[in-house]
Amino acid sequence: xxxxxxxxxxxxxxxxxxxxxxxxxxxxxxxxxxxxxxxxxxxxxxxxxxxxxxxxxxxxxxxxxxxxxxxxxxxxxxxxxxxxxxxxxxxxxxxxxxxxxxxxxxxxxxxxxxxxxxxxxxxxxxxxxxxxxxxxxxxxxxxxxxxxxxxxxxxxxxxxxxxxxxxxxxxxxxxxxxxxxxxxxxxxxxxxxxxxxxxxxxxxxxxxxxxxxxxxxxxxxxxxxxxxxxxxxxxxxxxxxxxxxxxxxxxxxxxxxxxxxxxxxxxxxx
Numbered sequence: 001x002x003x004x005x006x007x008x009x010x011x012x013x014x015x016x017x018x019x020x021x022x023x024x025x026x027x028x029x030x031x032x033x034x035x036x037x038x039x040x041x042x043x044x045x046x047x048x049x050x051x052x053x054x055x056x057x058x059x060x061x062x063x064x065x066x067x068x069x070x071x072x073x074x075x076x077x078x079x080x081x082x083x084x085x086x087x088x089x090x091x092x093x094x095x096x097x098x099x100x101x102x103x104x105x106x107x108x109x110x111x112x113x114x115x116x117x118x119x120x121x122x123x124x125x126x127x128x129x130x131x132x133x134x135x136x137x138x139x140x141x142x143x144x145x146x147x148x149x150x151x152x153x154x155x156x157x158x159x160x161x162x163x164x165x166x167x168x169x170x171x172x173x174x175x176x177x178x179x180x181x182x183x184x185x186x187x188x189x190x191x192x193x194x195x196x197x198x199x200x201x202x203x204x205x206x207x208x209x210x211x212x213x214x215x216x217x218x219x220x221x222x223x224x225x226x227x228x229x230x231x232x233x234x235x236x237x238x239x240x241x242x243x244x245x246x247x248x249x250x251x252x253x254x255x256x257x258x259x260x261x262x263x264x265x266x267x268x269x270x
Contacts, residue, residue: 003045003049003051004049006049006051007049007050007051012050012051013052014046014051014053014054015053016042016055017058018039018058018102019035019059019085020059020060020061020064020095021059021060021061021080022059023039023061023098023102024061024064024098025061027063028063028094028097031101043109047109052109052110053106053109054110054112054114054163055106055110055114056114056116056166057095057102057114057115058116058117059085059086060084060086060087060089062079062080062084063075064089064091065087066088066089066090066130066131067083067084067087067133068133071083071084086127086128086129087129087131088131088141088142088145092141092144093148095115095145095149096145096148096149096151096152096153099115099149099152100152100153100157103153103157103160103162104156104157106160107159107160108159110160111161112160112163112188112235113160113161113163114163114166114190114235114237115146115163115164115166115186116129117166118166118168119138119141119166119174120167120168120174122138128168129141137181139178139181142178142181143178143181143183144181146183147182147184150162150186151185161187162187163186163187163188163189163235163237164178165191166190166191166192167190167191169192169194169211169216170209170211170213170217170220171210172210173210175220175223175224176223176227179229184229189233189234189235190234190235190236190237191220191234191235192238192239193212193213194211194239195211195213196211196249197242197249197250197251197252198211199256200213200214200260200264200267201214213239217234217236217267220234221234240257241256241257241260242257243256
């Protein structure tokens with residue numbers, strides 16, 4: 001139903017989360033049959049409607065997670081409720097093998113393979129990539145994951161674009177930390193330039209440049225150029241405004257939502 005609705009809107013791609021934790025529930029050499037079947041079905045139905053999915057691979061299986069044993073508890077019980085999937089893998093090679101498996105299986109059927117979702121995000125009680133138990137920073141852990149996954153994917157599916165980042169906001173600070181940690185292997189860098197309910201043309205203080213759309217993306221491109229990565233494209237894989245009425249600063253009207261969405265495309269094209 002959702003694929004049909006997307007097609008009726010004229011969409012030619014759809015971003016979908018694929019949970020590594022579900023894909024390899026039981027260990028590094030097995031693949032969860034019901035989940036693979038579900039993913040196969042989604043990709044096939046999307047392709048049949050002229051939609052090429054963008055797959056985002058995230059969430060670490062308990063057996064591969066660097067979560068402390070107080071949370072893993074031998075991977076028994078409802079370990080997913082203890083959020084073991086939010087922790088970086090102990091061995092980045094395990095993530096690389098999963099990424100390569102996905103890329104090889106769906107080569108020619110997907111728009112790109114995005115490695116993790118918003119590893120820099122840490123707010124409102126949610127952390128998308130935890131590393132405290134292994135004594136390293138999120139930037140270092142994520143850079144290791146990308147540098148392990150990129151060559152593994154290219155070895156089996158060279159035509160599949162590999163996206164790094166998927167950063168929450170136009171976060172140049174985290175990007176610079178990734179480069180300092182050794183990140184260099186990607187075909188495109190993914191950013192989510194939300195503005196927290198402000199116009200895409202709004203410009204705030206330099207301290208909060210990452211929550212600007214236009215100025216934030218200009219600053220992010222400048223950071224890539226400064227690090228010698230200017231030849232690689234930016235992918236905006238999340239952006240938008242919420243037409244809610246709850247009184248939050250995030251809420252906008254439908255008229256603003258429509259106008260700002262169109263304006264954001266014009267800005268991105270420039």
